[in-house]
Amino acid sequence: MEHYRARTMLLVIFIFPALLVECKVRLYNFRVVQTNTTKLCSTKSIVTINGKFPGPTIYAREDDNVNIRLTNKVQYNVTVHWHGVRQLRTGWADGPAYVTQCPIQPGQSYLYNFTLTGQRGTLLWHAHISWLRATIHGAIVILPKKGVHYPFPKPDKEKIIILSEWWKADVEAVINQSTITGLPPNISDAHTVNGQTGGSSRLHFSGFHFTC
Numbered sequence: 082m083e084h085y086r087a088r089t090m091l092l093v094i095f096i097f098p099a100l101l102v103e104c105k106v107r108l109y110n111f112r113v114v115q116t117n118t119t120k121l122c123s124t125k126s127i128v129t130i131n132g133k134f135p136g137p138t139i140y141a142r143e144d145d146n147v148n149i150r151l152t153n154k155v156q157y158n159v160t161v162h163w164h165g166v167r168q169l170r171t172g173w174a175d176g177p178a179y180v181t182q183c184p185i186q187p188g189q190s191y192l193y194n195f196t197l198t199g200q201r202g203t204l205l206w207h208a209h210i211s212w213l214r215a216t217i218h219g220a221i222v223i224l225p226k227k228g229v230h231y232p233f234p235k236p237d238k239e240k241i242i243i244l245s246e247w248w249k250a251d252v253e254a255v256i257n258q259s260t261i262t263g264l265p266p267n268i269s270d271a272h273t274v275n276g277q278t279g280g281s282s283r284l285h286f287s288g289f290h291f292t293c
C-alpha cells in the first residue's frame with residue numbers, strides 16, 4: 082500500500098512540470114546603450130544592446146511567447162526586427178521603422194510580444210532603422226518543442242557564428258554621407274566573426290545581410 086502511494090506521488094510530480102513547460106513566456110530586457118569599443122587599434126562609441134557586440138542571444142522553443150522589452154537610452158530613434166520570425170497576428174512586433182511601428186524615441190520603451198509558431202532553427206535579429214544594425218544584431222535560437230527532435234542527428238556541438246562588418250568611422254556618419262552625396266557608402270574596415278576582427282588578412286567572409 083505504502084509502495085503504491087509513493088509511485089502515485091512520483092507520477093504526479095513528473096507529469097505536472099511537463100504540462101507546465103508547454104508554451105513558456107521568455108522575457109528579455111534589451112537596453113539600447115552607447116558602449117565604448119576598441120577594434121583595429123581605435124576606440125569609438127557604438128550603439129549596443131546591453132553593452133554587447135554582437136548582442137544577446139535569444140533562446141526559446143517553438144510555441145513559446147517571447148517578450149522583449151526594449152528601452153532606448155541613446156540619442157537615436159531605434160527599432161529591432163526579428164528577421165524571419167513569422168508574426169502571426171502580431172505585425173506590430175515585426176520591427177521595421179515607419180512600416181509596422183513608429184521608431185522608439187530616446188528615453189522611451191516598447192514591448193515586442195510575439196509567439197514562435199511553426200518554425201525552429203537559428204535566425205537573426207537586427208535594428209531596422211538607419212544603419213544601427215551594424216552594431217545592433219544577434220541570434221535567435223528556436224529549439225523544437227520539448228521532447229521533439231530536429232530532423233537530423235543530434236550535433237556533437239552547437240556554436241553560433243555571426244559574420245558582420247566593422248567601420249572605424251561612426252556608421253551613422255557613413256550612411257548620412259552616402260545619403261547626401263548619392264554615392265555608395267564607404268566600405269568597412271574589417272569583417273568580424275562574433276565581433277572579433279582577428280587577423281583580418283585570413284578572414285574572407287561575406288554573407289551578413291546588409292540589405293533589409
Ligand SMILES: *[C@@H]1O[C@H](CO)[C@@H](O)[C@H](O)[C@H]1NC(C)=O
Pocket residue numbers: 115116117126
Ligand atoms: C566613452 O569614452 C569617452 C571618451 O573617452 C568618455 O567620456 C565616456 O565617459 C566613455 N563612456 C562610457 C560609457 O564608458
Ligand SMILES: *[C@@H]1O[C@H](CO)[C@@H](O)[C@H](O)[C@H]1NC(C)=O
Pocket residue numbers: 158183184185186
Ligand atoms: C524619431 O521618431 C519619431 C516618431 O517616433 C519621429 O517623429 C522623428 O522625426 C524621428 N526622429 C528622427 C531624427 O528621425
Ligand SMILES: *[C@@H]1O[C@H](CO)[C@@H](O)[C@H](O)[C@H]1NC(C)=O
Pocket residue numbers: 148194195
Ligand atoms: C503578449 O501577447 C499575448 C497575446 O496577445 C497576451 O496574452 C499577453 O498578455 C501579452 N503580454 C504582455 C506582457 O503584454
Ligand SMILES: *[C@@H]1O[C@H](CO)[C@@H](O)[C@H](O)[C@H]1NC(C)=O
Pocket residue numbers: 251253254257
Ligand atoms: C545622421 O543624420 C541624422 C538624420 O539627419 C541625424 O539625426 C544624425 O545626427 C546624423 N548622425 C551623424 C553621426 O552624422
Ligand SMILES: *[C@@H]1O[C@H](CO)[C@@H](O)[C@H](O)[C@H]1NC(C)=O
Pocket residue numbers: 250251254255258267
Ligand atoms: C569615406 O571615405 C572618404 C575617403 O577615404 C573619407 O574622406 C571620408 O571621410 C569617409 N567618410 C566617413 C563618414 O567616414
Ligand SMILES: [Cu+2]
Pocket residue numbers: 162164207290293
Ligand atoms: Cu533582416
